[in-house]
Amino acid sequence: MSVGHVARAAEQAGISTVGIYVAAFRHVAEVMALPRTLVTRHPFGRPVGPVGDKARHRAVVTAALDMVGAVDHGGAVATMPGRFDAGRHNRRD
Secondary structure, eight states, X not given: OHHHHHHHHHHHXXXXXXXXXXXXXXXXXXXXXXXXXXXXXXXXXXXTOSTTOHHHHXXXXXXXXXXHHHOOSXXXXXXXXXXXXXXXSXXXX
C-alpha cells in the first residue's frame, strides 16, 4: 500500500505515476483508487516479467508510459496482455 501513498503524493505534486501490479494485488490498486494502474499476469515479485526477458520488460514499461499520455482521470486500470513464461528465461546470471 505504501506504493499507492507515494503515487498519490507524487500526483498531488504534479508528477504523473503508473503503478505496475501483479494480478494478485489488483484489488489493492482498485481500493486505493490509484490514478493509473497497469496489471500484469506475472507471479508475485516479477511485475515486469521473467528475469532476463528484456523484450517483455520493455513492453510492460512502454505500456505503463503509454498510460501516462492516454489517461487523465483517476482510477484507470489496464491489464497487460500475455503471461509469464519462465521456461524461456529461468537461468541464473
